[in-house]
Amino acid sequence: MIRKAWGFLVRDFLIEVSYKSHFVMQFFGVVFSVGIWFFFAAFLQDHLSEASGVLTGGHLFAFILFGVAPYHYQQVSLSTFAHRFREEQVTGTLEAMLVCPTRTPLVIFGSALYDFMFTSFRIVLYIVVGIAFSHFTSRPIQIHAAGLPAALIIFTLLVTTSVSIGVMAAAFVMYFKKGDVLVTLISSASALLGGVFFPTSALPGVIQPLSRLLPISYTTDGVRRALLAGETVGGLRAEIQALLLFAVVLLPVGLMVFRMALRGARRDGTLVQF
């Protein structure tokens, strides 16, 4: 299985680097994005003395940085399975893979692997570039090593829940040939209600409870408190438990829906149709 996973990684890396300028521009894109958030935050920070109390760590740039990073990861987890499956269907390579002695779920997970690896790399880059930018100010971002285990657990649970939903989206694409409705809905709701760019306390009171229905809310809050305020697993028990609950419910549901869709598509003869 590891050999096959490596094969997918090598394949996608080679395809990616074959588009040389695009590949290079992605790294510039990270610097530009971080730069935009940095200057945006710098501009607003001075006017935020009142509100800085609700920002974990009191630092708007760090707040955005550690909101966008998990949000990006969630985006990839949600969309990459459906996107890659669809791409392989449309380009005509799916059938060639599915007649090989490799299980269909591995084909789909393998096809998404590069996106996860590259996004992980990009997020690390975001954070490194972001911290570097912050050193040009009087208040450089300080990462609290004590919070790293909690941040890692929270991140892993977010990926698990998002992958579960992403697998459901792939199942929708497999069976109904469209799955982006689910992904678009969750992505948009996460960006608006998940505390990615601004604290959820800024939302109107009636809407605020809705944010607690989204895994990203617990993640952004938890990751910031862990890395920017140094809170440990004990202090973030509530967030971890909530994410664990999402994962425990969504993972089996996602896998079950996927299995049903796969069987349905094989029964209907539409597995490689798009």
Added chain:
Amino acid sequence: MRGAALSKYTQPVSSIVVEDLAKTFVKRRSLRESLLHPFGKAERVTALDGVNLQVEAGEIFGLLGPNGAGKTTLLKILSCLIIQDRGAATVAGHSTRTQEMRVRSSIGFVTSDERSFYWRLSGRENLHFFARLCNIAPAAMRARCQALLDALELSDKADHAFMGYSSGMKQRMAVARALLHDPPVLYMDEPTRSLDPVAARHLRELIAGTLNRRQGKTILLATHNLAEAEELCGRIAILHRARVRRMGTLAEVRRWALSRERYLIEVTQADGFAPYKFAGGTVEADGAGILRAELERGGEALTHLLGALLARGARIVSCTRQEASLQEIFDLAVGEAGP
């Protein structure tokens, strides 16, 4: 292709057995249809209906039929991409319904779809990727891919992007990919469709010579190309409107197609002989000493006809039995089932 050394498969044990296979597709209704006719029934299309066939180990079996006959559905069921509604199919002794991975380990699929490769990768990179999916160990992978590239005369361009390959090279790549894990059974779906005559001939030689005769692969060949089927296949099945209309060796199918034997007889001094009718058949003449006879089987009618010609003082220069072409057989089988 120096192919004999490429195969570990020397004692063929594989075969394909299809018993009473049936598959009906239900066409999904559009939202508009569902709204306008909420209780209307979805359209059903029968792709296979009680199909039985057996492909012996080491033979080339032709699957013929017009578009929509059910050939692709059958190949997809035999590749575990589609689940049948009824019946059973086994490949190399493994059930397509319950032993998916074993079936896939036993087959190689040669498709004519050029888009089934990654165009931005080289031929070698493509083969390496699919070799991993075919469970080939890394230590053996490079050597195996190189051997196939050499054997299929692709080595020169192995490190060039696939997108720059000619149609013939792309098709040879499809063959190389299907052979990666040395499966005993090969499915070939219109393998020469996009090839020029020379490349098509080379591929046919590869199929018949190296893959079938030397390596003993069982080959299931789906094709529209009747001449190709005639050249390559020991047995054929004609599929039309979801059913096997005729199946057997070419000789068996020909016997079915023509209830009478056809002869072309070249004669001299037989003026006024034809048209000639007798209990055993009929004779027509073209006016240039060529008689076309349609006679009852068994030889007695031919003896009678030749005797009658000799009795009238004719000299018989030659007498040739004419076989029904596969096209005639195909037309007959398809026509019998109706439009």
